[in-house]
Amino acid sequence: MxxxxxxxxxxxxxxxxxxxxxxxxxxxxxxxxxxxxxxxxxxxxxxxxxxxxxxxxxxxxxxxxxxxxxxxxxxxxxxxxxxxxxxxxxxxxxxxxxxxxxxxxxxxxxxxxxxxxxxxxxxxxxxxxxxxxxxxxxxxxxxxxxxxxxxxxxxxxxxxxxxxxxxxxxxxxxxxxxxxxxxxxxxxxxxxxxxxxxxxxxxxxxxxxxxxxxxxxxxxxxxxxxxxxxxxxxxxxxxxxxxxxxxxxxxxxxxxxxxLEKMNRRREALLHRYLSGMRKEGAVKAAVPYVLRDSSYWAFMVRVKERNRFIIEMKENGIATGVHYMPLTLHPLFLRYQSDTPIAYRVWKELVTLPLFPELSFDEIDYILSAMNGFQ
Known part of the structure; x- marks a missing residue:
């Protein structure tokens, strides 16, 4: 592993x-x-x-x-x-x-x-x-x-x-x-x-x-x-x-x-590998419409309905994950400023961040893809 x-x-x-x-x-x-x-x-x-x-x-x-x-x-x-x-x-x-x-x-x-x-x-x-x-x-x-x-x-x-x-x-x-x-x-x-x-x-x-x-x-x-x-x-x-x-x-x-330019182009190549390797009808979808031209994406985020189970399965495969971010009005500090934001409250529950950095290899992405595509 x-x-x-x-x-x-x-x-x-x-x-x-x-x-x-x-x-x-x-x-x-x-x-x-x-x-x-x-x-x-x-x-x-x-x-x-x-x-x-x-x-x-x-x-x-x-x-x-x-x-x-x-x-x-x-x-x-x-x-x-x-x-x-x-x-x-x-x-x-x-x-x-x-x-x-x-x-x-x-x-x-x-x-x-x-x-x-x-x-x-x-x-x-x-x-x-x-x-x-x-x-x-x-x-x-x-x-x-x-x-x-x-x-x-x-x-x-x-x-x-x-x-x-x-x-x-x-x-x-x-x-x-x-x-x-x-x-x-x-x-x-x-x-x-x-x-x-x-x-x-x-x-x-x-x-x-x-x-x-x-x-x-x-x-x-x-x-x-x-x-x-x-x-x-x-x-x-x-x-x-x-x-x-x-x-x-x-x-x-x-x-x-x-x-920076070289690192950004490398991230584009890595994201292309992710996106081209994801099962089109799979349980995991790209979180945003990644446009891989003149870009500087900091994170690779996906949407998955059963987030907790997905995170645990990734952990079992040695793949680090994160969640960025909760809607701010879920935090006590900002609760008093709460307003009607139904899309954020629904979508954030599906978001997961997966590995992305310039030294990540294609072999590692293929390994992550195998785990992602195997998630049912």
Whole structure:
């Protein structure tokens, strides 16, 4: 019997060498590597500017804070996502309005979005669930007509495109995750990207405890030839957070970014193997309509009616599984914001995540397929 894990970061000696360069400089915190990574990430996705942070949770929090929405205003969010999407709303003292998911894509339902909208809604946070793109052209037209800001939660995607345009650049702000299981990793970490560079400027201070000049800037100001004594001086004008990315994370990210296209194409090949090998009339179905072109799918999810029995059978075959995610209004924290989301409440009970990572072999997928197709 094989033992196949669910996720595995694709890291090697190149990342270690990049970390070594940060060690050699003896600058491990917020510094030049973070700045370099921000610039290269912006170039990669075609964004005006980016701000590196320690998680996508931090990115979502700061992205919403950039607009200074009045306390108590409402933000539309899909009910089926990781808790961070909705917690960012609560962090900003706003109110989440939970929207049902699309039956086929598991992204935010544009039909229910329209039904849940009121004039108190100031923003919407679409999530590209499992890496499958939300129909961003339609969503952006809807939001623009109502003067609603769009914060793209791209935690499940890095390098993916929709209609030729990078995910994370359709909305007003895009937020990315580089947590260890995601499309690319910095161990933990995240990025905020936008074409509105002025909008992002305050976030650079906010991620560094509100300080208007970070340690690297002060270090550079203290260079050879600067004989002034007040190079150390900084000011704190507004509330900030300890959300910064550091140079160790950025060192890994710079190498991972070079590998990202190759890793995404490998995931496409693996998904094609899965999809082409699944029994058409079997008990297990693909969870979303995987489109294997310009994609960056983070997870391979399936739908199966008898989920618990399926999970146990996979375990008996040494195949790791997971469930991503429960509708948020099933958690006590979000119960008070419960709304009518029947599709999510029905579909989530069938969802199972199966192994997907670049180093997964075709032989391992064939082994998983044999177990899947044998499930009755």
């Amino acid at each position: 094989k033992e196949i894990r669910l996720f595995k970061p694709s890291v090697g000696k190149e990342e270690l060498q990049s970390i070594q360069s940060a060690f050699d400089r003896a600058w491990l915190g917020l510094g030049p590597k973070v700045l370099e990574f921000e610039q290269k990430w912006s170039e990669f996705i075609g964004s005006g500017a980016s701000v590196g942070v320690n998680s996508c949770t931090a990115a979502l929090h700061l992205a919403l804070s950039a607009y200074r929405f009045p306390k108590g205003k409402k933000v539309l969010v899909p009910v089926m996502t990781f808790a961070s999407t909705a917690m960012a709303i609560l962090y900003n003292q706003l109110e989440p309005v939970f929207v049902d998911v699309d039956e086929h894509t598991l992204g935010i339902s544009l039909k229910d979005l329209d039904q849940k909208y009121t004039k108190e809604c100031v923003a919407v946070m679409p999530v590209h669930f499992a890496g499958h793109p939300v129909q961003m052209d339609q969503l952006m037209a809807w939001a623009k007509a109502r003067h609603v800001k769009v914060i793209e939660d791209c935690a499940h995607t890095a390098g993916g495109k929709y209609k030729g345009k990078s995910l994370g650049t359709w909305g007003d702000i895009g937020c990315f995750s580089f947590e260890e299981k995601k499309c690319m990793t910095t161990g933990d970490g995240g990025m905020i990207s936008s074409d509105d560079q002025e909008l992002l400027k305050p976030l650079r201070h906010a991620r560094w405890v509100g300080i208007n000049k970070d340690t690297w800037e002060r270090h550079m100001d203290n260079g050879v030839g600067n004989l002034e004594a007040n190079h150390w001086y900084y000011e704190i004008s507004e509330l900030g957070y300890k959300y910064n990315m550091n140079d160790l994370m950025a060192s890994i990210g710079l190498v991972q970014l070079q590998k």
